[in-house]
Amino acid sequence: MTGYAVKHSIRAEDIRILRKKLKLTQKDFAKLVNVSQKTIERWESENRDITGPVTTLVHILNEYPQIEENLRVPEKEYPIRLWYMFKSEICTIIDVDERGRKVKIYNYTNNFIKKAFGRNEKPTFEEYEEFLESRCFPRQRDKIKLVLEDLNLPFYDPFMIIEKTEGRMAEDDFWIRIER
Structure with missing residues (x-):
């Protein structure tokens, strides 16, 4: 060369x-x-x-x-902002209005595997809820009450679990930072 x-x-x-x-x-x-x-x-x-x-x-x-x-990172549009990360790379920013059940995303990668919603550029609130749950341990997990107790949570709520665990999973390097 x-x-x-x-x-x-x-x-x-x-x-x-x-x-x-x-x-x-x-x-x-x-x-x-x-x-x-x-x-x-x-x-x-x-x-x-x-x-x-x-x-x-x-x-x-x-x-x-x-x-x-x-x-460019835009101004926060809704009360909650989630930063979906791969290691230290910002992949997707998710702005959420829970009361209005609105979601707006900003992707910072072209790699669909790293995007929070893959090829979906306009996820619904229901798809956002599914995404949150996908970053948590399963609802049917054995001895789930003990796990929730360890996290000091009264019940299974994906958003609250992610606040505690950052949505980290044993098998990947993705995680979520929540900004209110």
């Missing part, structure tokens, strides 16, 4: 142009590229070559600016 068609270095102006193209503040751009705001300030103020992985990232974002929008 001979190499890649990516610049080895970029300049302050390249960063500024991209940031303005994406309509991001220095703070927001820093979050996107996983560096401190001070680093962005330094990159934009110094007149020297900037090297490292950010050069490839700037190239990709210039060619495919929609990636920034695809990665």
Whole structure:
């Protein structure tokens, strides 16, 4: 292999142009590229070559600016937000209104196996409830009262169980963080 068609270095102006193209503040751009705001300030103020992985990232974002929008985490739409994770990777964000029985999802992966609802982009509230139950031990489990007692739960409720267990299962690396 001979190499890649990516610049080895970029300049302050390249960063500024991209940031303005994406309509991001220095703070927001820093979050996107996983560096401190001070680093962005330094990159934009110094007149020297900037090297490292950010050069490839700037190239990709210039060619495919929609990636920034695809990665953006929206404001919480409903009272409850679940973060469906694979190890440390955000796979799906699920906003839930239990009273209104509404669900809205945001997928951050193209891998259907990692998406909370697979190919289903608009799950119903019933499908959300089925998903929660799929991340818990079975209702018919032997000696379930002892398991619930260990979790300090009065009855079988998938949401309450996930609050305690993070929906972790012995056979996979998926888990759920709940935000109220």
